[in-house]
Amino acid sequence: MKKLLMLFSCLLMMSKVTGQFYLPIEENHLLNCCNPTNTPIARYTTAQIDGAYRYLLDTLKFEYRYIHGACENRAHFMSTALQKKGIQTQKIWCFAPARYTFLSKKQLFVKDPLQITDTVNWTYHVAPIIISDKNDTLVIDPSLLSTGPVPYKQWLNALNCPEAMYTFIDSEWYLFNSFNGFKVYNNVNDANPRTLDIPAWFPNVMTGDFMNYSMGTQNIPNGLATNDIAMKIYVDEKTTLSKEDFQKILGNINNVIAFITNTTNNTIDQSFKDKHAVLVKKYEAAFNERKKYWSEVYNRLSN
Numbered sequence: 644m645k646k647l648l649m650l651f652s653c654l655l656m657m658s659k660v661t662g663q664f665y666l667p668i669e670e671n672h673l674l675n676c677c678n679p680t681n682t683p684i685a686r687y688t689t690a691q692i693d694g695a696y697r698y699l700l701d702t703l704k705f706e707y708r709y710i711h712g713a714c715e716n717r718a719h720f721m722s723t724a725l726q727k728k729g730i731q732t733q734k735i736w737c738f739a740p741a742r743y744t745f746l747s748k749k750q751l752f753v754k755d756p757l758q759i760t761d762t763v764n765w766t767y768h769v770a771p772i773i774i775s776d777k778n779d780t781l782v783i784d785p786s787l788l789s790t791g792p793v794p795y796k797q798w799l800n801a802l803n804c805p806e807a808m809y810t811f812i813d814s815e816w817y818l819f820n821s822f823n824g825f826k827v828y829n830n831v832n833d834a835n836p837r838t839l840d841i842p843a844w845f846p847n848v849m850t851g852d853f854m855n856y857s858m859g860t861q862n863i864p865n866g867l868a869t870n871d872i873a874m875k876i877y878v879d880e881k882t883t884l885s886k887e888d889f890q891k892i893l894g895n896i897n898n899v900i901a902f903i904t905n906t907t908n909n910t911i912d913q914s915f916k917d918k919h920a921v922l923v924k925k926y927e928a929a930f931n932e933r934k935k936y937w938s939e940v941y942n943r944l945s946n
Contacts, residue, residue, distance in 0.1 A: 663737070663799045663807045679812040679853045684731035686776040695730050695773065696783060696791050703940070706870040707786040708756060709877070712896030714769050714786070715818050716866030719856055720941065721783055722771045722814035727944045732771040735782055735795055736819065737802055737809040742766045751802040753787060757877060759893045767819060768802060772811065780811075817856035861934070863941050868933035872926050873899045880922065888919070903930040 687695070699705070699721055707717060722732045740747035750764040770784035773792060781792035787801055799809060856863070873893060881889060891910055892902050901911035902919075903926045916923050 663805060663809055665809060679816045681733070681811055682813050684733055684774060686774050686778065687730065688776050691730070692773055692775060692781065692792055695725055695728065698728065699724060699783070700785060705867055705937075706874050707789070709870045709873040709893075709896075710753070710756065710763050710786045711759075711873075711894070711899075713866040713870065714765070716863045717786060717870075718769045718771055718784075719814075719817045720863055720867060720944075723941070723944050725771070725773075726814070730773065732773050732783075732814045733811050734769055734814050734816065735772050735780075735798070735809060735811055736767060736769045737799060737804075737807050738767045739765065739804055740806045743808060747806065749804060749806060751804045751807060753801065753803065757893075759877070759890060765802075769819075770798065771814060812853065815855060816853040818854045818862075820852060820854045858942075858945065861938060864934050864937035867937040867941075868930050869896065869899055869903070871933045871937075872903050872930045875929060876902075876922075876926060884919075888915075891915070903927055 700707075703724055705717065705720060718734055722734065725732050737751065739750045741750050750766055751768055752762045752764045755761065755763050768787075770782050770787070772795060773781050773783060775781060780795045782788075782795050782798040783792050784798060788798065795809075799807065873896070876899070877893060884892070892898055895910070897908060898911050900906065901908045902916065902923060905927075907913050907916065
């Protein structure tokens with residue numbers, strides 16, 4: 644019931660919000676299942692921070708320019724890689740009003756740097772943070788701001804949603820997983836326990852939990868490989884595909900996944916894949932190669 648009560652607190656806050664607000668998880672009894680932590684981390688010099696950033700981009704060379712999804716994979720990959728180098732990070736999570744209130748459908752949004760679509764919209768976004776020896780909290784998110792680590796308030800402003808809420812937690816927490824409807828039970832031990840059915844459209848920042856990463860899922864290698872292939876399609880097929888089909892494939896990360904794996908969805912159905920059978924075969928093979936590569940890299944960084 645605490646999460647339900649927290650919803651109504653957020654409803655009240657929404658009527659007063661004039662800028663992004665910080666939500667301390669531990670003070671609001673959110674996410675009691677997993678109890679995400681917020682542990683103090685070390686401070687680093689400007690040279691150390693710049694070196695860490697260059698290591699991520701110049702040495703590991705993961706693809707960050709396709710921004711239509713999988714921010715949690717990029718964030719966790721960067722955090723894991725820096726931890727292997729002995730650099731401590733946390734993560735900043737930013738949630739749009741569409742995630743926490745009945746009163747708004749507003750999402751975070753940024754201009755699409757590749758101009759596949761006009762804007763890219765998210766209900767949440769996540770990135771690693773590092774703290775300087777001057778006590779500045781800096782966000783590492785080349786997909787959003789590629790000049791280098793930036794102050795967290797600049798990062799929040801770049802998400803174009805003054806009503807968003809944000810929080811900081813330890814880097815081990817990989818994903819915010821929302822439930823598609825659920826049942827709340829009260830804590831009263833009586834003959835007639837009351838329940839409340841929560842519908843799927845309920846603001847799900849109140850009905851989800853942060854999750855740790857499971858190596859068995861291969862989500863991170865899959866996500867990094869998907870970004871690689873999305874960019875390869877963008878570069879190689881921009882003039883060979885019709886504008887409509889080009890945007891249909893790349894305008895949504897789930898469509899990219901359906902196009903390059905043995906799956907379909909309402910947009911990338913079997914007839915669409917049959918139409919582009921040669922490209923499907925080509926990019927399925929390329930995806931599998933990149934997935935194998937990133938699996939080996941991530942396993943090395945994680946051990």
